[in-house]
Amino acid sequence: MLKLPSKRWKKVRIKPEGPGRYTLIFLTPLKDEDELREIVEEEIDMCLDQGERVIDMQWDRRSLTLAIADIVSFKRRLLYVNINPEDP
Amino acid sequence: MKKALTSFLEQRDYFSERPMSICPVCLRVIPGVVRESEAGLLMEKTCPDHGVFKTTICTDLQRYKALCAADRKVTRPLARGSPSEHGCPDDCGLCPAHDQHTCLAILEITSRCDLGCPVCLAGSSVQGGDLQPAQVEHALKRLMEYEGGLTPIQISGGEPTLHPQLIEIVRLIRSLGGRGIELNSNGLALSGEPHLAQRLGEAGIASVYLQMDSLDPKVSKFIRGRDLVEAKVRAIENCLQAGLEVILSVTVVPGVNDQEIWDVVRFAMERRLTGVNFQAMTLTGRYPQEVGQGEDHFTSGHFLREIQRQSNGALREGDLTPIPCPDPRCGLISYALIHEGELLPLNRLLERSSLVDCLADLKDWPQTLRHLRPQPCGPCCGTREDRNLELLSDAMLGSDFFSIGFHAMMDPYCLDLDRVKRCCVHELTPEGKLIPFCLYNTKYRHTQP
Numbered sequence: 426m427l428k429l430p431s432k433r434w435k436k437v438r439i440k441p442e443g444p445g446r447y448t449l450i451f452l453t454p455l456k457d458e459d460e461l462r463e464i465v466e467e468e469i470d471m472c473l474d475q476g477e478r479v480i481d482m483q484w485d486r487r488s489l490t491l492a493i494a495d496i497v498s499f500k501r502r503l504l505y506v507n508i509n510p511e512d513p
Numbered sequence: 514m515k516k517a518l519t520s521f522l523e524q525r526d527y528f529s530e531r532p533m534s535i536c537p538v539c540l541r542v543i544p545g546v547v548r549e550s551e552a553g554l555l556m557e558k559t560c561p562d563h564g565v566f567k568t569t570i571c572t573d574l575q576r577y578k579a580l581c582a583a584d585r586k587v588t589r590p591l592a593r594g595s596p597s598e599h600g601c602p603d604d605c606g607l608c609p610a611h612d613q614h615t616c617l618a619i620l621e622i623t624s625r626c627d628l629g630c631p632v633c634l635a636g637s638s639v640q641g642g643d644l645q646p647a648q649v650e651h652a653l654k655r656l657m658e659y660e661g662g663l664t665p666i667q668i669s670g671g672e673p674t675l676h677p678q679l680i681e682i683v684r685l686i687r688s689l690g691g692r693g694i695e696l697n698s699n700g701l702a703l704s705g706e707p708h709l710a711q712r713l714g715e716a717g718i719a720s721v722y723l724q725m726d727s728l729d730p731k732v733s734k735f736i737r738g739r740d741l742v743e744a745k746v747r748a749i750e751n752c753l754q755a756g757l758e759v760i761l762s763v764t765v766v767p768g769v770n771d772q773e774i775w776d777v778v779r780f781a782m783e784r785r786l787t788g789v790n791f792q793a794m795t796l797t798g799r800y801p802q803e804v805g806q807g808e809d810h811f812t813s814g815h816f817l818r819e820i821q822r823q824s825n826g827a828l829r830e831g832d833l834t835p836i837p838c839p840d841p842r843c844g845l846i847s848y849a850l851i852h853e854g855e856l857l858p859l860n861r862l863l864e865r866s867s868l869v870d871c872l873a874d875l876k877d878w879p880q881t882l883r884h885l886r887p888q889p890c891g892p893c894c895g896t897r898e899d900r901n902l903e904l905l906s907d908a909m910l911g912s913d914f915f916s917i918g919f920h921a922m923m924d925p926y927c928l929d930l931d932r933v934k935r936c937c938v939h940e941l942t943p944e945g946k947l948i949p950f951c952l953y954n955t956k957y958r959h960t961q962p
Contacts, residue, residue, distance in 0.1 A: 427790045
């Protein structure tokens, strides 16, 4: 008997909406709006570089609108806070 | 003369380990000696009353030495359950001689099982009894005293889905702070009752440790007494649909399913399961006499050799690291990505030293990733480690996580008390004692009320 590492992580889809603007949609179910807010404060914020920000949060669509300068680096940083962007 | 002596020592490949073990018949403590033979590396021991016993403990001396030399990370428990009066292994509970805390507590809530497999380390059958929730609560509260909180818990048996209060027990563990609770199951109920997985998930079960030894119906019949392959596949589907993680647990029986290791890994990868843990069949409980000879053991050395051979190098010996919390001879692990359908072990992207802290206590992926997370720029900018992390990040995008483990379980034939003292997988008894799992199966299981 061994405890193998759990891979309970959040899957997201990131869609471009215009220059430097993206929608991040959570594919993994979230419990409530508080959980979404917590993820933004404790995980997404940590992944934002200078000049990048969360523009809006839409609980009904489980999504965020983001201003991101370097999307490749942002996606990389998401991985380390347990958020996995879907394969494009 | 000096040249002759050097040559003699080289030929003999002198190895001076003298493990303390037990007699497989009367269970008294006796010394052993490690010797090389054509069959592999043997532990040889003599009981004054029951004679000589020889057991394979590794394929060869070189692999054995490499395992012995691997890194260890020790965290001692806050409190112990037993005083030391007679010495290891007679005071177990844990006693002050124990050299590791609990990484996984196994809580057997029933001794009943609906299968009665020909291979069963616990010797479970339809006869037996269940723990009451009050007993579970008492045991868990003792565990919290030893560890300062709940460790990961595996609910086991017997077959725990037979327990009429299973859901209540899962909720109880949750209410005491338990997270990542695992259910060890043969999968029969999970395959036949589609809503059971959902209910277990809602109560707090995070993953199912599903016993599945083979994809071959004949092998299933040999080890489990029935062809269970289709039932296991249905159980997997039901668990995944309910959002439960699935880890396959494979009992490796030498000469029966030891050539199917890679097939099972591929099967699990294709279904995006959490991982596969292989464990050696032990000569405890129930086992067929024709495969249960004391000398034949499937060891870490055998696993390393076989997985590299069967996978054609897709997983190499060096991709598996001795687990640093127990004795390094007791377990191997590879954290990997499934990248474009193929296995990409993390150690090919990162220095092994940067992984060792994650492997201690077998940290979950979220903790592992936070641990590996690139640090803000500083004097280390542009170092090799940063480039490695960049490679890791690129590989992780669109990939999935996976792990492969091997637990070199011990029985009365190969038991080594140094390994017992370092164990981190502990049986949690109803009295609230913690006993190293292999020692529990060998010496204590049938002394429990």
